[in-house]
Amino acid sequence: MIYVVLWLHALVWGALFLWSYWREPRQFRNAFFFFFFCACTLGAAAVTFDQWWITFPIFLAVALTPVVTIVFMLVNEVTLVRREGFSFAHALPLLFACAIVAWFCALPGALALQAPGAVVGFILAITACGAWFFLSFAALLLYSWLYRSLPRKRHYEFIIIHGAGLAGEELTPLLRGRVERAYELWVTQGRHATLVPSGGQGEDEEISEAEAMARHLRILGVPDTQMLLEDRSTTTWENLKFSRDLIAEHSSGGAPRSALVTSDYHVFRASMYARAVGLSADGLGSRTARYYFPTAFIREFIAITRSYWWPYATIMGLWAFTLFFRMLR
Known part of the structure; x- marks a missing residue:
């Protein structure tokens, strides 16, 4: 039984x-x-x-x-x-x-x-x-x-590429992996989608991450007419918020489906944030070096946990209530 x-x-x-x-x-x-x-x-x-x-x-x-x-x-x-x-x-x-x-x-x-x-x-x-x-x-x-x-057999009108750090004006291996994963998706879909490189210019960077990604995409053969550069963001949240606004300005109406291309460890958090800002999008990941994945995933988990703090607050609240009740006895 x-x-x-x-x-x-x-x-x-x-x-x-x-x-x-x-x-x-x-x-x-x-x-x-x-x-x-x-x-x-x-x-x-x-x-x-x-x-x-x-x-x-x-x-x-x-x-x-x-x-x-x-x-x-x-x-x-x-x-x-x-x-x-x-x-x-x-x-x-x-x-x-x-x-x-x-x-x-x-x-x-x-x-x-x-x-x-x-x-x-x-x-x-x-x-x-x-x-x-x-x-x-x-x-x-x-x-x-x-x-x-899980496979996603959808056609995406926009492909957002999340920025990462630069080495001078060059893409880091991490960011290059994201750009080339987005390019592969673009080619697979018949080269019809609009690519949205997303990333501003950090204090220690010579150009914006969006521009650095666009330069690499041009070398791969993507025309400027199929790129929208979002070069103001400094965080994942801003990546998605500003990209959402940019897509809304250049879409023909409705809620166009987008793909979020980032590193594999970052896919789920980026997708959660996309839902929060009202962006209709699926997360797709590029491979991360094995030695780097544990550190990156721990950082991602901590970032997500900060938004789901209530179980910890509940546990500590029960302890505080129990302690207070015993002191009254």
């Missing part, structure tokens, strides 16, 4: 995911629906077929994930610093590894030191916040892969 309950849970999560994805694929909640659907399906399959080895890798992965993650992040930190130098952004893998160690050591340490109840309660709340953080991280990593992988 238990397998019926498990399959029912899987069906419910699957139905919620399909409904939510059909309504709007660019929502953070889809990540959780898909994650719970996968977990329930694996559990139900293990019980139904009496093949517990299906769940063994899951438990093994859960048990080894902290150690594997810490080791992987430390190796990634060394590789990143060797290739691109040290900076605060490049220190994210090291900080993430340290946070995991602190998260796992905090509660046992407090219990071993016989810390006051208020301190233990606070650490329990932090532990719960950490559990939600890692669950969200795993769910988003899984769903962002799915979102990028």
Whole structure:
């Protein structure tokens, strides 16, 4: 009978995911629906077929994930610093590894030191916040892969290319990958879409990122008549907002469908922001160097989490309420 309950849970999560994805694929909640659907399906399959080895890798992965993650992040930190130098952004893998160690050591340490109840309660709340953080991280990593992988057989009228840093007046490898991915899409669609290079001029840049991308596109054979340069933006949000306004000025009416071409780790956040500014668009990703992906994805996840702070506030609010209630007794 238990397998019926498990399959029912899987069906419910699957139905919620399909409904939510059909309504709007660019929502953070889809990540959780898909994650719970996968977990329930694996559990139900293990019980139904009496093949517990299906769940063994899951438990093994859960048990080894902290150690594997810490080791992987430390190796990634060394590789990143060797290739691109040290900076605060490049220190994210090291900080993430340290946070995991602190998260796992905090509660046992407090219990071993016989810390006051208020301190233990606070650490329990932090532990719960950490559990939600890692669950969200795993769910988003899984769903962002799915979102990028699903085929999209649409015709796009506009192809927006998100800017990144320049090396003088030259494109960095990261930005060149985005431009050439957009060019491939443009060619695949019969060279009819309008390309929208989007990116302003930073303080340490000699020209705008939009102009640098346009120069590369001209070399590839894209005429100026099929390019609109958005050269004012300095953030992802501005990329999308200004590109939306530019497209509205040059479209024939209605809501033209656009493609957002950026690096693979950045696709989902860019798509979320596009939804927020009212831009009808799908995210498409260019490949990122393997050594750079973990750092970039952690940064993306933190940026998304800042907009979804309420679970952490709820957990800490419950701890504060409990502490206050005990003080009144």
